[in-house]
Amino acid sequence: MERVRMLVVEPSAIAPVGRLGEWLSEAGAELDVVRAPEIPGREALDEYEALIVMGGGMGALDDSEHPWLADVRALLSSAVSKQLPVLGVCLGAQLLAASTGGRVAPIKKGPEVGTSLVAKRDAAVDDPLLGPLPLTPDVLQFHNDEVTRLPPGAQLLAASPACENQAFRVGVCAYGVQFHVETTPEIVLDWARSMPETAASARPGQLEPAHLERFHAELAETWEPVAGRFVRLAATPPEQRRGSRALPMA
Template sequence: MKSLYIIKAGSTFATEVARLGDFEEWVRRGLGDAPCPVAVVNAEAGEALPAPERCAGAIVTGSHAMVTDNLPWSVAIERLIRELVAARAPFLGICYGHQLLGRAAGGEVGYHPRGREAGTVSVELTLEGGRDPLFDGIPARFAAHATHAQSVLRLPPGAVHLAFNGFEPNHSFRVGESAWGVQFHPEYTREIMAAYLQDGSAGSGASRKGSGVLGETPFAGRVLTNFASFVCRRF
């Protein structure tokens, strides 16, 4: 039987796991009552990735690693993403996963020239984003939690640009009909974002910039429930 796979590309701070849970748990909660089976693969820990034909869909989480480090487990996820896109299997990349999709499909990933974006930020949909099923029920401008030092600096050829803000031009895009990337974190709660703002050390490289504001994000989480609905309609 096929499953919707959450591919774990990292973990949150060790000091916060007991209190907040970890990346895969945040995503699983965000999916809601998905009517299809959900499975987790810890790619960072070396667990075998699923074969594309076993995937009703796949989500790649964020990570404290950097895509440009080209870690073996990360390169393996990138290969799987290419296979999923070729098979037209539903895919959602969150932050690190968004960047992996960007590079896997032929775009460019690297450090953002203005440093780190961190906090509750405003994200704006393009005209295409407003029509895209991933953003169904989400207003044209909405609040989302974000923390990242690297970005998709150049979108893949043929990608559909879906969302942006004044700091990050490529907050979301789509490749083909069913592979999406979001640079922001639809799985974050206010409490999770607060932990990242307080620590400020996720990832490495550029110094933190961006708003540093902490607020509520009543609509951003719909990205996950919309994706789950999309997957399960095809299940």
């Protein structure tokens, strides 16, 4: 398989593509990483087979402080229209929802922070990206906002008691995941230091280095294969993505 070109947008320096980027590269992806505020125009998508938007500490609609957020939403909207495979992580998922008719707001119960589980929904069973996951995969949570209403026609793929819309698909191949799988213990500890008020919502021991080391070892076993499936999805011709939920074998 030829290497698949993917555009990666990092809204924040403290939320890099991390281990997800390593997994994608090992599976055959060539990543072009851009960091806000340098957001390319929609025409740039013609050069890529997929778009990935990562997380950040700002809100999805904080345009007054971060005017480039409108450019990211336009990029996501265009990618969905083109049926280009998309993966939005945390803020990226919220931007995907906001750009396609969904709604984002602060979590009423307060921040969701720490290591936890999400539960797959029925629609995920036949999904080419998340279908093979365990029923309750491990994830890392660190967010103040949530998607309170999915875009019209979107499929809910995973949920949790704290936040209903944990993973969803818009159209054929645009995915949003509210949680993190790309982190390392060092990244999470950096977030805890830089956002102490948010980190205070975690249960005791959740952000301890030893716990994070053990957790991330298990996280890789579950989520590295998802990165490989995303690369294969991006390598699949658009007409085949429209007509089938199946992916070519590795």
